[in-house]
Amino acid sequence: MKNTILLLFFMLVMKLCAQNSSVSGKVFFKLDSSALPGATVLISGSEIGTQADYDGNFELSGLNQGKYDIIVEFVGYGKDTIKNVVLKKNSDLHIDLGLPSGPCYQFTDSNKCPIDGSSKNVIPIIYGLPGKKLMRKMKKGKIKLGGCEVTGCEPNWFCVRHQKEF
Structure with missing residues (x-):
């Protein structure tokens, strides 16, 4: 009890x-x-x-x-x-x-540099494993290699003049 x-x-x-x-x-x-x-x-x-x-x-x-x-x-x-x-x-x-x-929203699809508004010195950033063709383009300064890992939050463009990704 x-x-x-x-x-x-x-x-x-x-x-x-x-x-x-x-x-x-x-x-x-x-x-x-x-x-x-x-x-x-x-x-x-x-x-x-x-x-x-x-x-x-x-x-x-x-x-x-x-x-x-x-x-x-x-x-x-x-x-x-x-x-x-x-x-x-x-x-x-x-x-x-x-x-x-x-941070993803600081990037844009526009190829105009956010610093001076010009697209003259802007090149695309390419992601993935590069082949011979992409390596030649990179050496000529036509593209920038962004790496192999992609999260969906990467910049698309690179301003050569200002060394800025966007």
């Missing part, structure tokens, strides 16, 4: 201390409001986190009441921290998280 009462007491305490609050929302790109599937959403200073689904939606559940800093990041885009997000006991908070443009 004593053990049963003790067990009931511990179950009641666990129920009262349960982590029932959650944060959910959508991660999007601030420039055009497009969803960012796969973006990472983390509670700062903890191991609690998730990834946004195909539509950019996320949910962090099982949180205690308190004040949190939420970090959102996505490869190729900026990183943002939303500070002092307050969760009340048994609450469901909805926040949308917009990311600024990151």
Whole structure:
């Protein structure tokens, strides 16, 4: 009987201390409001986190009441921290998280140098394993070799005069 009462007491305490609050929302790109599937959403200073689904939606559940800093990041885009997000006991908070443009958006498809606006001394940057033909073009200064690994965030042009990739 004593053990049963003790067990009931511990179950009641666990129920009262349960982590029932959650944060959910959508991660999007601030420039055009497009969803960012796969973006990472983390509670700062903890191991609690998730990834946004195909539509950019996320949910962090099982949180205690308190004040949190939420970090959102996505490869190729900026990183943002939303500070002092307050969760009340048994609450469901909805926040949308917009990311600024990151390093990929400094590059352009235009072959005009960003420094002087001229396309006179601009050559294309070529990626991949070069053959003999590309090596000859590189030696003549007609192209610049960018390397073999491609992430989708590479510059397309090189200004010879200003030694600037863009």
